[in-house]
Amino acid sequence: MPQNGKTRNMVTEIMEKFLFSKEVSSEMTIVSNKRRDVHLGDKIFYYLLKASAWSVVLLLVGMIGLILKMSWPAFAEFGIGFFFNPEWNPWTEEFGALSFIYGTVVSSLLALIFAVPVSVGVALFLNELAPTWLSKPLGFLIEMLAAIPSIVYGLWGLFVLAPFLREFVQPFLSDYFGFLPLFQGAPLGVGMLCAGVILAIMITPTIAAITREVFKAIPSSHREAALGLGATRWEMLKLAILKTGTSGIIGAVILGLGRALGETMAVTMVIGNKAVIKASLFESGQTMASILANQYAEADTDLQLAALTAVGLALFIVSLAINSLARVIVWRVEKGFKGAK
Amino acid sequence: MVRKSMDILKIFVLVIVAVFSQVGLSKDLLINGAGASFPYPLYSKWFSEYAGVKKGVKINYQSIGSGGGIRQFMRGTTDFGATDAPMKDKQLAKSKKTIFHIPTTLGAVAISYNIPGVKQSLKLTPEVIIGLFSGEITQWDDKKITQLNPGVKMPAHQNVIVAHRSDGSGTTSVFTEYLAAISSDWLKKYGKGKAIKWPTGLGGKGNEGVTGLIRNNPGAIGYVEMTYAISNKLQMAQIKNRSGEYVLPGTGSVSLAASEAKAQAPHDYRLSIVDSKAKGAYPISAFTYLLVHKQMPGQKGKEIVEFLKWAVGPGQKLASPLHYSPLPKSLIESIKKTIASIETKE
Numbered sequence: 001m002p003q004n005g006k007t008r009n010m011v012t013e014i015m016e017k018f019l020f021s022k023e024v025s026s027e028m029t030i031v032s033n034k035r036r037d038v039h040l041g042d043k044i045f046y047y048l049l050k051a052s053a054w055s056v057v058l059l060l061v062g063m064i065g066l067i068l069k070m071s072w073p074a075f076a077e078f079g080i081g082f083f084f085n086p087e088w089n090p091w092t093e094e095f096g097a098l099s100f101i102y103g104t105v106v107s108s109l110l111a112l113i114f115a116v117p118v119s120v121g122v123a124l125f126l127n128e129l130a131p132t133w134l135s136k137p138l139g140f141l142i143e144m145l146a147a148i149p150s151i152v153y154g155l156w157g158l159f160v161l162a163p164f165l166r167e168f169v170q171p172f173l174s175d176y177f178g179f180l181p182l183f184q185g186a187p188l189g190v191g192m193l194c195a196g197v198i199l200a201i202m203i204t205p206t207i208a209a210i211t212r213e214v215f216k217a218i219p220s221s222h223r224e225a226a227l228g229l230g231a232t233r234w235e236m237l238k239l240a241i242l243k244t245g246t247s248g249i250i251g252a253v254i255l256g257l258g259r260a261l262g263e264t265m266a267v268t269m270v271i272g273n274k275a276v277i278k279a280s281l282f283e284s285g286q287t288m289a290s291i292l293a294n295q296y297a298e299a300d301t302d303l304q305l306a307a308l309t310a311v312g313l314a315l316f317i318v319s320l321a322i323n324s325l326a327r328v329i330v331w332r333v334e335k336g337f338k339g340a341k
Numbered sequence: 342m343v344r345k346s347m348d349i350l351k352i353f354v355l356v357i358v359a360v361f362s363q364v365g366l367s368k369d370l371l372i373n374g375a376g377a378s379f380p381y382p383l384y385s386k387w388f389s390e391y392a393g394v395k396k397g398v399k400i401n402y403q404s405i406g407s408g409g410g411i412r413q414f415m416r417g418t419t420d421f422g423a424t425d426a427p428m429k430d431k432q433l434a435k436s437k438k439t440i441f442h443i444p445t446t447l448g449a450v451a452i453s454y455n456i457p458g459v460k461q462s463l464k465l466t467p468e469v470i471i472g473l474f475s476g477e478i479t480q481w482d483d484k485k486i487t488q489l490n491p492g493v494k495m496p497a498h499q500n501v502i503v504a505h506r507s508d509g510s511g512t513t514s515v516f517t518e519y520l521a522a523i524s525s526d527w528l529k530k531y532g533k534g535k536a537i538k539w540p541t542g543l544g545g546k547g548n549e550g551v552t553g554l555i556r557n558n559p560g561a562i563g564y565v566e567m568t569y570a571i572s573n574k575l576q577m578a579q580i581k582n583r584s585g586e587y588v589l590p591g592t593g594s595v596s597l598a599a600s601e602a603k604a605q606a607p608h609d610y611r612l613s614i615v616d617s618k619a620k621g622a623y624p625i626s627a628f629t630y631l632l633v634h635k636q637m638p639g640q641k642g643k644e645i646v647e648f649l650k651w652a653v654g655p656g657q658k659l660a661s662p663l664h665y666s667p668l669p670k671s672l673i674e675s676i677k678k679t680i681a682s683i684e685t686k687e
Contacts, residue, residue, distance in 0.1 A: 091532025
């Protein structure tokens with residue numbers, strides 16, 4: 001066995017905690033620090049867990065390796081400039097990923113702008129304000145939204161949401177805020193705005209459900225303390241719930257964002273599918289996931305196939321970058337709390 | 342408790358044995374194919390009918406799209422492929438074996454539109470079609486359109502919104518082939534193929550995506566696959582062909598487009614029939630093909646040949662009810678010869 005005593009001790013400790021998590025105490029930790037015999041079953045269990053943890057890492061490395069290999073012809077042809085070229089033309093075989101990167105980032109950010117306030121509001125209301133007879137069925141209904149297949153969202157977006165935006169929302173925006181470059185151009189319904197709204201609806205249940213769990217984990221003594229100090233209800237929510245739960249809320253937002261970045265079918269149906277970068281939200285766009293869904297199956301040339309795989313790589317990089325950024329924010333926030341204490 | 346779970350286990354084992362023995366017992370010869378999704382409804386009808394005609398042969402077809410169909414066939418994963426757009430010389434050169442394109446049926450692309458107040462079928466000329474899809478004609482009451490349609494009352498200042506396919510597709514390939522055939526300018530500027538960079542308009546995924554865009558946007562015009570347009574009762578435009586007639590898409594007029602088609606070289610049916618010279622022809626038409634190897638030794642090869650003979654023979658009668666256009670008789674004779682030339686001796 002290459003296993004050394006120290007790690008074995010740690011395993012025992014972790015397992016102790018796992019098994020007796022309810023009555024884990026400082027005494028238990030002391031006991032578990034003493035060397036103990038490890039049973040064969042424990043060893044098998046340990047290696048099983050270790051294998052499953054590493055298999056995920058291996059899978060990730062393998063995927064990156066394969067994508068790199070498959071997309072290599074595109075980088076050989078266009079170099080690193082592939083990521084900074086907004087042009088995508090299968091006829092002239094000129095390919096670049098910039099307009100898709102822009103489309104993914106903007107539609108996901110739009111979705112967050114719409115979804116985060118609503119989700120946190122939903123979680124606050126259901127957990128803190130609503131009576132049980134209302135919060136249970138309402139919470140269930142909101143979580144049901146997550147179970148709707150994305151093609152259904154897409155078709156609903158195309159046949160219901162897009163005409164609604166075209167008839168009511170976009171004329172209003174261009175009448176009153178038309179001076180902003182964001183709301184210029186012909187109102188067509190489908191486009192970046194429509195994609196953002198659809199994505200927002202799709203990620204709201206995810207963010208709301210996790211935020212609710214975060215709020216649930218905050219001990220009620222916090223609330224009682226805040227109220228006891230003379231806080232109003234709003235002040236109590238702000239101090240005891242929102243502030244304490246910030247890192248949890250950010251975690252929920254990251255998960256929602258993950259879904260928005262990778263969402264394919266629903267976005268493809270409503271975004272208008274044009275490889276352009278335009279400031280106006282009324283304009284069509286295209287995301288990295290949607291160009292893959294659109295052109296991968298029928299890619300004619302090897303170069304186009306390689307370029308599409310390279311777009312997949314770009315999606316990988318952007319997701320990783322945004323997730324890392326969010327992780328850094330969570331660390332910062334947690335540090336801030338510790339500093340405050 | 343234990344007994345109960347044992348019972349469940351027994352049932353489970355029995356079910357598994359039953360399922361596997363079914364698979365094991367059937368000694369059907371399995372032929373695998375994959376490719377184009379456009380002819381899939383007709384092909385699946387063919388395969389189920391053929392299973393009744395010829396016992397012991399099962400044909401399994403996956404409609405994964407033409408591009409994937411070609412790739413899998415080239416890799417040898419499937420016994421036959423299927424594609425709408427014929428393979429290019431460059432692609433064919435990569436294959437070690439000779440590949441035959443066997444035309445099976447004809448498809449067409451309909452131009453559909455949504456103009457408030459217009460219920461009639463519009464008449465369109467090639468020039469107007471180019472003008473609309475390149476974004477040069479921007480209003481429906483443009484003189485170029487109203488001149489062609491004197492009886493139609495066009496709404497004033499209604500903007501034209503072009504809807505096109507966003508996904509790579511044989512439909513786009515046929516439509517842009519037509520646009521490139523009628524305008525060298527179009528070919529130079531925008532090209533042709535399964536996916537191009539459109540000068541204007543909105544992209545919808547699939548026929549249903551384009552139809553959705555047309556239905557929801559007053560003033561929209563787009564192209565959809567003809568069988569889809571007919572079965573969904575979309576408004577379709579009449580298009581002026583080479584002989585100067587305005588023709589609606591339909592199984593008859595599409596078959597006529599191929600009536601003068603001949604193999605360009607022996608056994609080579611990779612023909613473009615867009616903008617056909619034939620009388621009564623609908624100009625945006627195309628063949629769809631099955632891909633087979635010229636050498637297919639063995640039982641499987643023989644069965645594939647038998648099926649192909651049946652498909653271009655009695656199978657053609659099944660096309661029209663599903664809105665597919667049967668192959669013209671003149672061509673069928675020649676295709677039969679090609680099928681007969683497939684070598685199946687071991």
